[in-house]
Amino acid sequence: MDEWLAIAFSDQLKEGDFRGVEVLGKEILIGRSREIFALDNRCPHRGGKLSSGRMKDARIVCPYHGWEYDINGRLSIIPSTRLKPPGISLRRYEIKESLGIIWIKIGNPIYDVSSFFPEYTNSNFRKISCGPYIFKNSAPRVVENLIDVSHFPYVHSGLLGDLRFTEVPDYDVQLGKEGVIADNIKVWQPNPDGLIQGKWVTYKYKVPRPFLVYFSKNDSSKIFSMFFSVTPISEDESLVLAFIAMNYAYDVPEEKIRGFEDEVMKQDMKVLEDEEPKYLPLDLKKEIHCPADKASIYYRTWLKELGIDCCVK
Ligand code: FES
Ligand SMILES: [Fe+2]
Structure with missing residues (x-):
C-alpha cells in the first residue's frame, strides 16, 4: 500500500x-x-x-x-x-x-493530500472539523457508506433523506487518474446542513485515494463540502476525521453544525457496526447490487485494480 x-x-x-x-x-x-x-x-x-x-x-x-x-x-x-x-x-x-x-x-505515496480539499485554503469557506469518529467496521466499508445516497431515507430520515423520496435517479460515475468520481446525484434533503431548511441538492463525490472521500453539494450558489479521511485501525475498525466547508451561514455557531454531523455519523456508525462481513468483497458476485450502487461498484473495481490488500477479499 x-x-x-x-x-x-x-x-x-x-x-x-x-x-x-x-x-x-x-x-x-x-x-x-x-x-x-x-x-x-x-x-x-x-x-x-x-x-x-x-x-x-x-x-x-x-x-x-x-x-x-x-x-x-x-x-x-x-x-x-x-x-x-x-x-x-x-x-x-x-x-x-x-x-x-x-x-x-x-509505503511510497506520490500524491499531495492537500490537493483533494481545495476549500481548506479558500477564505470564502468556513471550515469546521468533525470527529474523530471510530467506526466498528473496515475502512472500505466506511468509504462506501460515505458515497452511498440510497441509505439516506432509511438511516438519516429527517436529516439527509426522506422516505417519500427513495428513488435515486441515474447519475454519472467515472474511474480515472483522479480515482472514482460520481456526479449529478440529485437528492431531496429535509435538513441538508443542520439549518433545517429542506431542499433539492446535487452531489458530486470524489474518492481520490482508497481511504479519502470528498463531496460537494450545492443548490444555486450555496456550497456545502466535506472531506473525510478513513484510516484502517485494523481489519474491522476505522478512524474517521472530517472537515465541513461552507460558503454560507457564517453566523451559525460551529457547535450547531458539528452537532448535526455528529448525529449523522452516529446513525452511520450503528448500521456499519451491524454490517457483515466487515471486509469489502471485491468479487462483484458476492453481494447483490442495484443501479444506485454504481459508485460502489466502480470503487470495488478500482480497489481490485490497485491490488489493495487491506480489509478486502
Ligand atoms: S524499559 Fe521498556 S520494557 Fe523495560
Ligand atoms: Fe450515512
Missing part, C-alpha cells in the same frame, strides 16, 4: 503531548516536541508500552524500567547500568501535517 493515512487532527497534539495510535494493526507512538514524530510504541527491552510512559527533556521514558528514547527513536539511557546503551533505535515512521491533520506515510 502506498498511502498517507490520517492519524489525528493537528490541534489535538500540542507541544509536549504524545500518545498511542493504531494504524493497520500496528501500535504507533506519536508526539510533538518542537517537531512531530512517530515511533514504534513497544519498547524492545520487555515490550513496555511507551505511550503509557512520560516525556522528559524531549525523551520518551518507558514506564517499565525507565529506558529513554529520543524523538528520533534512539535509545539514549538505560538507568540500571552505567554502560553506554547499545546503538538501538525504535522504528521511525515518516509523518507530516497537511489540511489540519497529521498523516503517516505507508
Whole structure:
C-alpha cells in the first residue's frame, strides 16, 4: 500500500503531548516536541508500552524500567547500568501535517493530500472539523457508506433523506487518474446542513485515494463540502476525521453544525457496526447490487485494480 493515512487532527497534539495510535494493526507512538514524530510504541527491552510512559527533556521514558528514547527513536539511557546503551533505535515512521491533520506515510505515496480539499485554503469557506469518529467496521466499508445516497431515507430520515423520496435517479460515475468520481446525484434533503431548511441538492463525490472521500453539494450558489479521511485501525475498525466547508451561514455557531454531523455519523456508525462481513468483497458476485450502487461498484473495481490488500477479499 502506498498511502498517507490520517492519524489525528493537528490541534489535538500540542507541544509536549504524545500518545498511542493504531494504524493497520500496528501500535504507533506519536508526539510533538518542537517537531512531530512517530515511533514504534513497544519498547524492545520487555515490550513496555511507551505511550503509557512520560516525556522528559524531549525523551520518551518507558514506564517499565525507565529506558529513554529520543524523538528520533534512539535509545539514549538505560538507568540500571552505567554502560553506554547499545546503538538501538525504535522504528521511525515518516509523518507530516497537511489540511489540519497529521498523516503517516505507508509505503511510497506520490500524491499531495492537500490537493483533494481545495476549500481548506479558500477564505470564502468556513471550515469546521468533525470527529474523530471510530467506526466498528473496515475502512472500505466506511468509504462506501460515505458515497452511498440510497441509505439516506432509511438511516438519516429527517436529516439527509426522506422516505417519500427513495428513488435515486441515474447519475454519472467515472474511474480515472483522479480515482472514482460520481456526479449529478440529485437528492431531496429535509435538513441538508443542520439549518433545517429542506431542499433539492446535487452531489458530486470524489474518492481520490482508497481511504479519502470528498463531496460537494450545492443548490444555486450555496456550497456545502466535506472531506473525510478513513484510516484502517485494523481489519474491522476505522478512524474517521472530517472537515465541513461552507460558503454560507457564517453566523451559525460551529457547535450547531458539528452537532448535526455528529448525529449523522452516529446513525452511520450503528448500521456499519451491524454490517457483515466487515471486509469489502471485491468479487462483484458476492453481494447483490442495484443501479444506485454504481459508485460502489466502480470503487470495488478500482480497489481490485490497485491490488489493495487491506480489509478486502
Ligand atoms: S520494557 Fe521498556 S524499559 Fe523495560
Ligand atoms: Fe450515512
